[in-house]
Amino acid sequence: MSSLLIGQSGGPTSVINSSLIGAVKQALKEEKIDNIYGALYGISGVLSENFLNLKEYENELDTLAHTPAALLGSVRFMLPEPTIGNETYEKILSVFKKYNIEYFFYIGGNDSMDTCNKLNVYFQKVSFKCKVIGIPKTIDNDLVLTDHCPGYGSAAKYVATTLMEIYQDIQVYEKGRVTIVEIMGRDAGWLTAASKLTRINDEGVDLIYLPEVPFDMSEFLNSVKTIYQKNKKVLVAVSEGIRDKNGEYILKYRSFNNNDSFGHLQLGGVSLVLCKIINEQLGLSTRAIELNLPQRCASHLTSLTDFKEAANCGKWAVKYALKGKTGVMISMNRISDYKIKYDCVPLSKVASFVKGFPTEWIINNNDISDEYLSYALPLIKGETGPKFYQGLPVHKKIKR
Amino acid sequence: MSSLLIGQSGGPTSVINSSLIGAVKQALKEEKIDNIYGALYGISGVLSENFLNLKEYENELDTLAHTPAALLGSVRFMLPEPTIGNETYEKILSVFKKYNIEYFFYIGGNDSMDTCNKLNVYFQKVSFKCKVIGIPKTIDNDLVLTDHCPGYGSAAKYVATTLMEIYQDIQVYEKGRVTIVEIMGRDAGWLTAASKLTRINDEGVDLIYLPEVPFDMSEFLNSVKTIYQKNKKVLVAVSEGIRDKNGEYILKYRSFNNNDSFGHLQLGGVSLVLCKIINEQLGLSTRAIELNLPQRCASHLTSLTDFKEAANCGKWAVKYALKGKTGVMISMNRISDYKIKYDCVPLSKVASFVKGFPTEWIINNNDISDEYLSYALPLIKGETGPKFYQGLPVHKKIKR
Numbered sequence: 144m145s146s147l148l149i150g151q152s153g154g155p156t157s158v159i160n161s162s163l164i165g166a167v168k169q170a171l172k173e174e175k176i177d178n179i180y181g182a183l184y185g186i187s188g189v190l191s192e193n194f195l196n197l198k199e200y201e202n203e204l205d206t207l208a209h210t211p212a213a214l215l216g217s218v219r220f221m222l223p224e225p226t227i228g229n230e231t232y233e234k235i236l237s238v239f240k241k242y243n244i245e246y247f248f249y250i251g252g253n254d255s256m257d258t259c260n261k262l263n264v265y266f267q268k269v270s271f272k273c274k275v276i277g278i279p280k281t282i283d284n285d286l287v288l289t290d291h292c293p294g295y296g297s298a299a300k301y302v303a304t305t306l307m308e309i310y311q312d313i314q315v316y317e318k319g320r321v322t323i324v325e326i327m328g329r330d331a332g333w334l335t336a337a338s339k340l341t342r343i344n345d346e347g348v349d350l351i352y353l354p355e356v357p358f359d360m361s362e363f364l365n366s367v368k369t370i371y372q373k374n375k376k377v378l379v380a381v382s383e384g385i386r387d388k389n390g391e392y393i394l395k396y397r398s399f400n401n402n403d404s405f406g407h408l409q410l411g412g413v414s415l416v417l418c419k420i421i422n423e424q425l426g427l428s429t430r431a432i433e434l435n436l437p438q439r440c441a442s443h444l445t446s447l448t449d450f451k452e453a454a455n456c457g458k459w460a461v462k463y464a465l466k467g468k469t470g471v472m473i474s475m476n477r478i479s480d481y482k483i484k485y486d487c488v489p490l491s492k493v494a495s496f497v498k499g500f501p502t503e504w505i506i507n508n509n510d511i512s513d514e515y516l517s518y519a520l521p522l523i524k525g526e527t528g529p530k531f532y533q534g535l536p537v538h539k540k541i542k543r
Numbered sequence: 544m545s546s547l548l549i550g551q552s553g554g555p556t557s558v559i560n561s562s563l564i565g566a567v568k569q570a571l572k573e574e575k576i577d578n579i580y581g582a583l584y585g586i587s588g589v590l591s592e593n594f595l596n597l598k599e600y601e602n603e604l605d606t607l608a609h610t611p612a613a614l615l616g617s618v619r620f621m622l623p624e625p626t627i628g629n630e631t632y633e634k635i636l637s638v639f640k641k642y643n644i645e646y647f648f649y650i651g652g653n654d655s656m657d658t659c660n661k662l663n664v665y666f667q668k669v670s671f672k673c674k675v676i677g678i679p680k681t682i683d684n685d686l687v688l689t690d691h692c693p694g695y696g697s698a699a700k701y702v703a704t705t706l707m708e709i710y711q712d713i714q715v716y717e718k719g720r721v722t723i724v725e726i727m728g729r730d731a732g733w734l735t736a737a738s739k740l741t742r743i744n745d746e747g748v749d750l751i752y753l754p755e756v757p758f759d760m761s762e763f764l765n766s767v768k769t770i771y772q773k774n775k776k777v778l779v780a781v782s783e784g785i786r787d788k789n790g791e792y793i794l795k796y797r798s799f800n801n802n803d804s805f806g807h808l809q810l811g812g813v814s815l816v817l818c819k820i821i822n823e824q825l826g827l828s829t830r831a832i833e834l835n836l837p838q839r840c841a842s843h844l845t846s847l848t849d850f851k852e853a854a855n856c857g858k859w860a861v862k863y864a865l866k867g868k869t870g871v872m873i874s875m876n877r878i879s880d881y882k883i884k885y886d887c888v889p890l891s892k893v894a895s896f897v898k899g900f901p902t903e904w905i906i907n908n909n910d911i912s913d914e915y916l917s918y919a920l921p922l923i924k925g926e927t928g929p930k931f932y933q934g935l936p937v938h939k940k941i942k943r
Contacts, residue, residue, distance in 0.1 A: 155715050184717050212711035219716075304936050305837055311612035311938055312840040315555050316619075317584050340935060435832045437705055440712040444843065446934060523934035534846060534923035535740060536704050538711055 145175055147461070148244045149197075150182035150189065151213040152220075152251035152258065153281070156294030157301075157442040158453035162250050162278050163215065164208035165457025167197050170246075175465060180242065183543050185218035185249070186258055190231070192238055195541065206539040208454070209529060211442035213250075214541045222258050225265035232265045239273060246274050246464045250457075252281035252292075253495055256472055260490035263470040274464040277472035277490055278456050282439045284333035287496045288488040289474035293456055294439070296449030296522035299337035301441045302326055303523065305434060306341045306348055310378055318428070319375035321367055321421050325414035325433040329384040330354055332500040334438065338380030339511040340519060349377050350509045354384040355499045358393055359508065363417075364424055366509055371427060383413055393417070443536050447525025452483060459485040481521035545575055547861075548644045549597075550582035550589065551613035552620075552651035552658065553681070556694025557701075557842040558853035562650050562678050563615065564608035565857025567597050570646075573865060580642065583943050585618035585649070586658055590631070592638055595941060606939040608854070609929060611842035613650075614941045622658050625665035632665045639673060646674045646864045650857075652681035652692075653895055656872055660890035663870040674864040677872035677890055678856050682839045684733035687896045688888040689874035693856055694839070696849030696922035699737035701841045702726060703923065705834060706741045706748055710778055718828070719775035721767055721821050725814035725833040729784040730754055732900040734838065738780030739911040740919060749777050750909045754784040755899045758793055759908065763817070764824055766909055771827060783813055793817070843936050847925025852883060859885040881921035 147170050151159055163181075170176045181195040182188035195215070200207060207214060225232060239247070249259045256277045263275040279286050282298035306324060313322050326335040332353025341347025349370050352358055370377045385393045394413040414431035421429050456473045463471065471487035478484045504512045530537040547570050551559055563581075570576045581595040582588035595615070600607060607614060625632060639647070649659045656677045663675040679686050682698035706724060713722050726735040732753025741747025749770050752758055770777045785793050794813040814831035821829050856873045863871065871887035878884045904912045930937040 155712055187717065210711060211708045213715045216717065217715045300934055303934075304843055305841070307936055307938060308611045308840040308842060309836050311610060311940075312555055312836050314940075314943075315613045315617045317587065317616065343933065343935060430836075432835045433833065436709050436712050436830075440708040441705070442708060443704055448934075520933055525934065526931055531926055533743065533920055534700055534703075534848075534925065535743060536707055538707060540711075540714075543714075 144177045144243050145245045146178035146180060146243045147176050147246040147248070148180045148182055148189070148194070148242065149248040150185045150250070151215045151217050152185040152249060152255035153217060154252070154439055155212040155217060156280055156282050156439050157211055157297035157445045158293050158450050159250055159280050160210055160214045161208045161450050161453035162280060162293055162457040164204045165454030166248055166278070166461055168204060169458040169461040171198070171201065173461060173465060176246065178242070181215045181541070184216040186220050186222065187218045188216070189238055190234055194242070200541065203539055206530070206537060207541065209442060209527065210538040210540065211440040216543050219254065220258070221254060222261045225261045225268065227268055235262065236269065236271060239271070244273060246461070248276050248278055248460045250278040250280045252283065253286060253497060256286070256490055257494035259472070260470065260494040263490060274467070274469040276460045276464050276468065277493070278460050279472055279474070280453070282334055283328055283331050285331035285497045285499065286472070286493060287498045288493055290477040290483070291475060291522055293449060293453035295333060296446035296452070297444065298334055298438050299340065299519055300446045300523040301438055301444045302334060302337040302434060303340035304444060306338050306378070306380065309432065310341060310347050313376050313378060317375070319371060320428045320430060321371060321377040321379065322430045322432065323379045323381060323414040323417050325381055325383055325431065327434070327438050328354065328382045330497055330499065332382050335380055335382040336500055336511050336515055337519060339515055340523065343516065347378070348380045350379045351511055352379070352381045352385050352509060353500050353505060354382045354386060355502050356505055356508045357388040358385040359388070360420070362508065364421070367421060368425055381413060381417065385413060443529045445527045445529070446523045447527050448522055450527050455485055463487055544577045544643050545645045546578035546580060546643045547576050547646040547648070548580045548582055548589070548594070548642065549648040550585045550650070551615045551617050552585040552649060552655035553617060554652070554839055555612040555617060556680055556682050556839050557611055557697035557845045558693050558850050559650055559680050560610055560614050561608045561850050561853035562680060562693055562857040564604045565854030566648055566678070566861055568604060569858040569861035571598070571601065573861060575865060576646065578642070581615045581941070584616040586620050586622065587618045588616070589638055590634055594642070600941065603939055606930070606937060607941065609842060609927065610938040610940065611840040616943050619654065620658070621654060622661045625661045625668065627668055635662065636669065636671060639671065644673060648676050648678055648860050650678040650680045652683065653686060653897060656686070656890055657894035659872070660870065660894040663890060674867070674869040676860045676864050676868065677893070678860050679872055679874070680853070682734055683728055683731050685731035685897045685899065686872070686893060687898045688893055690877040690883070691875060691922055693849060693853035695733060696846035696852070697844065698734055698838050699740065699919055700846045700923035701838055701844045702734060702737040702834065703740035704844060706738050706778070706780065709832065710741060710747050713776050713778060719771060720828045720830060721771060721777040721779065722830045722832065723779045723781060723814040723817050725781055725783055725831065727834070727838050728754065728782045730897055730899065732782050735780055735782040736900055736911050736915055737919060739915055740923065743916065747778070748780045750779045751911055752779070752781045752785050752909060753900055753905060754782045754786060755902050756905055756908045757788040758785040759788070760820070762908065764821070767821060768825055781813060781817065785813060843929045845927045845929070846923045847927050848922055850927050855885055863887050
């Protein structure tokens with residue numbers, strides 16, 4: 144009896160379930176795999192043996208794949224260093240032995256790849272034979288050694304579409320206004336860069352600020368003023384994580400903040416800070432828009448390319464595991480314009496690294512070069528034609 | 544030579560251009576109408592003779608109908624009382640005479656119907672023969688004497704879909720959190736009530752607060768606490784315009800505000816105020832989400848029913864004008880489940896009145912009855928299958 148265990152971790156994306164279902168569908172075809180378990184709430188479900196039999200969902204897989212957010216639940220949980228005798232690892236090992244887990248897949252971003260890597264290192268140390276494979280997932284697109292990450296294409300499509308609609312809206316009045324749209328991305332500006340896609344027909348976002356380069360308030364105010372004098376409308380896309388040249392977050396003036404469970408500063412609010420400064424310094428009317436959670440869960444606007452690639456990453460995890468690969472993450476290589484080859488890269492070279500937006504694609508600290516458009520356009524291509532019933536999207540949950 | 548003039552006014556909706564194009568298509572069929580002009584930026588375009596020949600767009604009408612926001616531009620402009628000798632009215636009259644305007648249509652909400660009504664009263668006083676007809680449009684759904692308003696169905700569909708996706712997202716973590724989603728609607732709670740549609744399969748928004756009933760902070764905190772203790776997740780939908788029993792806006796604690804050009808308090812921010820209070824009083828983790836402009840411009844999620852009805856309102860304005868009607872607004876009567884009869888109602892009985900959400904459909908000040916579902920479900924039905932090119936929505940502008 145050989146079992147496969149799969150979990151989801153970190154922030155959801157529109158296609159994280161497509162990867163899950165892609166893996167399950169492939170596993171169902173493999174004779175070597177007898178059981179397919181889902182760990183609820185990621186690694187914490189492993190520790191508490193909170194498992195589901197995913198074979199029971201065989202007839203609902205397609206609807207499940209289109210449901211946003213992590214079907215198995217997620218977690219933000221960092222494993223300690225993998226030392227022999229550590230009780231967290233001993234617990235995990237005993238659970239894996241009990242359920243005959245020979246294949247373990249973890250769908251997630253940087254932190255999840257770190258978890259995966261540590262688990263693999265530990266299993267090697269104690270000579271436990273289990274194939275551990277990471278399946279990439281992040282709207283931040285910041286995993287190294289892969290052309291891009293599942294989840295990014297859909298988030299980028301959502302950001303670009305929404306900004307194109309906002310652009311149309313703000314043109315409507317003769318009265319002038321500065322609109323600041325705040326986009327997710329703590330350390331990497333990939334998602335904010337997607338605002339450049341609005342300019343494919345020349346019109347769209349005027350100014351784009353990423354966290355990869357220091358934010359200069361006086362340059363910002365000058366640029367806003369110049370564009371306002373010309374057009375009376377200014378549309379600015381700004382990453383939540385922009386920092387000044389001293390490395391300080393621009394949202395530092397915000398009156399209240401929470402910390403998330405990793406101790407990261409909980410961001411959001413920089414658009415309000417910038418609006419207030421524009422009000423005070425330039426005397427212009429402003430509007431702050433924070434795109435917020437829909438960036439990672441608006442599955443009605445999923446990119447078909449992203450959806451298929453996410454499923455393929457799940458499928459290839461199963462295939463590579465059965466070929467004996469372990470301690471790797473599935474990666475996507477762009478081999479032509481546009482074709483993807485699914486490969487493996489060592490988890491040790493991925494875990495906790497961050498791939499920032501290429502600074503050579505940033506122009507004047509406030510614009511993005513057309514090279515990015517060639518990179519990003521294939522990723523947002525196609526629509527999934529989401530199912531609606533009675534005018535509302537059809538979602539299907541797994542009973543947790 | 545007989546001319547038709549049409550303008551758009553107030554906040555955009557996803558289907559305001561469908562009404563415009565509906566009117567233009569019908570006018571093109573009518574032999575009595577020689578010219579079809581669009582007034583740019585509403586009544587201010589009338590005063591400045593800023594007109595477009597809409598016949599030039601004959602081959603692009605379908606794409607134009609699907610573009611969000613007001614194609615002709617919009618304005619917030621209140622006419623003075625219609626007295627003979629007033630120079631604003633004299634200017635309008637001279638422009639109408641110069642262009643032989645025999646039919647004037649104005650697409651808008653309460654304030655625009657007031658403009659329409661005053662213009663009609665003035666024309667009657669000076670015995671100028673022009674058919675003046677209002678075409679309803681508002682995401683707020685607050686015009687009287689019509690079952691509902693074009694623009695509402697699409698905005699409600701956007702609100703419900705987005706909240707269903709957010710609901711899936713916030714279930715993902717075991718960690719608890721209170722999520723407050725802020726929805727447009729200064730005086731009327733119709734759009735916030737659309738959050739009830741998420742509960743069609745029993746799960747969704749937990750608490751709903753509309754401006755029609757006084758907001759009681761201690762009831763709110765108690766309700767949040769009770770649901771949190773049970774589920775660890777609380778999803779609250781709240782109208783931007785909620786007020787306490789003294790009529791004071793709950794967002795009064797917000798540090799900075801702008802006024803719009805009518806002197807209305809510029810809303811937005813009540814979700815942050817409530818989050819802060821929950822943090823302080825209950826010690827719970829929170830997230831504020833303001834749905835913001837996409838509520839009125841997310842045309843990729845337009846309701847097909849709404850889109851068609853908006854076009855029909857435009858079409859019927861032309862038909863009724865040619866039948867000699869003036870000083871009326873097109874209204875929609877629900878004559879069966881579900882069929883609409885397009886009728887006329889006197890502008891004088893519509894202008895500046897507000898139809899609030901029925902208080903008998905509000906349960907315990909924090910929930911909505913199922914009668915609302917029967918009312919709203921037909922309005923959000925169907926999708927328009929928006930056109931995408933290269934993964935992005937296709938928008939077409941009118942050169943202003």
